[in-house]
Amino acid sequence: MKTCKIEEIRLKGTPISRGVAIGTPFFITAQEDVIPEFTVGLEGVEEELLRYRRALGRSFEDVLKLQGMLEKEDFSDGISLLDAQLQMMRDPVMTTQIEAEIASSQKNAEAIFQKHIFRYQKSFQSLQDPFFRERFKDLQEVFKRIMSYLCAREGTSLAHIPSHAILIAHELGVTDIVEANMRGVIAILTKSGSHTSHAAIMAKAKGIPFVSNIDPEQLKSLMQHSDVIVDGRTGEVILNPGPDTLLKYRNIQKTVQLHSSSLKLLGGLKPETVDGYAVRLSANIAMPHEIDLVHQHHAYGVGLFRSEYLFSSRETCPLEEEQFSVYQAMALKMKELPLVIRVFDLGGDKNFLGYTGEVEQNPSLGCRSIRFLLKEREIFKAQLRAILRASVYGNISILLPLISSLTELLEAKALINEMKKELSQNQIPFSNQVRVGCMIEVPAAALIADLLAQECDFFSIGTNDLTQYTLAVDRNNQAVSFLHTPTHPSVIRLLKLITKEAHNYGIPVSICGEIAADPRFTPLLLGLGIHELSVSACHIPAVKNVIRRMNFAEAKRLTQYVLTLKTSEEVLAALSHQYLKIVPDDCLYNCEVTRS
């Protein structure tokens, strides 16, 4: 009899965080399974009560531990969310009712527990106010965790995940990523999840390979043995890998390790090309504690602080005082190094506070970012005042996102001046050195770069949005995401135009989009005349490495050549080719390279 041959299957998802992993998958199921219900009898009641309390206790410990992790990350909003979860676990009303019903019905704990959760769900759903209706979500998290202990059944929360597993879920939140990291997860696959989600940024910072647009059910149905390979470089997920493929990927892993340990040696060396061209290499950060990494990597400063992430899981708008104390602490921690605070970049794909109510038909073309701030002026003013007040403690600049017209820039500047006046009148100190920069991420802004350059102190190019708006491509839409190519000649031409105008008017220009962190782009960006690259701290070594190995004069020649190319593919090929020449041993970016 012929045995059925196990077939190697390759699924293609969207690559979110680079890296390669081989491991056993662990599924987190989204829908609740049917919970068994049975009678335990009078003699079984004691045992059921004990099981319920034990599950509560273990969940409580879990959340406490998780809170400890978040404390290290300085993630105060996550901590307070977990605080609420802890209080729900010890809610006297819920506990009393559940325990009473276990005793009176003589049924198993999980059945009664679920019944009560359904009752809570119904009560919450009947609330008039949508804001309070939404609060059920927090309880649901608690429910999942307790239930996973109660059923001793895997797959409803991260509680049972073994270390070195590949985590597969429909969607993950930020605390999930922290917990996954704490439990030693080696890769993450999700059905939904965008590049810009907080979870994605967290996974990148932690260096966990992450691929989205993978259907867990499909994956489960196709899997015939337990090894799964995740290639976070290409977005490929390989099921049932044959011995040759496994060997190939083990080699890639080895090469990646070798390369990354060689990067560690770069430490305090300067980002300077072979022919002596010095580059400002800064860090993008989302959380204040990441400033430690800025010092660790000897970065030039913080080129982009995404201030909105500080408050992303909040329900209310942070007041001026609270913001001030955060910015002040950050400024002090920076020790005079530049700190660029981008004002709240809200809306679009980032839901915020209570402002999730109105569903826009086309959010990326809607009321987001600077448009939102100029509409909700009290929020904007409070943030500006907080930043200005903190400015006496360090070297702070303000960055305005999504500027698309001179009017917007002038309006924002007028508000900044108004706030300065207010502070002076109240004799509250602020620095007069606060520079105001413009994000260039809309083609309209790029095309009037000359006008904007005359009215601001620096440019910061956001290439992710610039690419999306120039090419009219939503990169989180799987059907068209392959068209989201920052190597498109149109994008390169805009970059050239922006840097030319910045030079004409003598203001510095930096790039804080993802291409700044992709070392294949570095020679082109420097060749175009970009002064500063701002990347997540974890990418600093790779970018510094290519800078230290390249030649600036050669980069200028490459740039001239790239400007003559006609397609995205040609540009990408030219950049990859050049990178392979400069850094032949980096197989995170040179996908073909493996050391045999």
Add this chain to the structure above:
Amino acid sequence: MGKLVQKVQVKNMMGLHTRPATKIVKLLQNCKSEVSFTCRQETINAKSILSILMLAAARNSKITITVEGEDAADVMKNLVASFENEFGE
């Protein structure tokens, strides 16, 4: 010792949402008195975070606090102060 009743108003922007509710139950964690909130003729145990959330008390809601027990005076004082300072938000 005794029973105290006092009316307060929810002043903070988003009402008694998760954060204030967490603060309230933490504040009441070690108190010996029975504490209840009454809002729109509904009375709940104020030591239960889920019950507070389900009150769905938005900004400007009026809440009647009832405290009964040996430490009633202190508990009432602290609770009213918390409502007053908008739970530190």
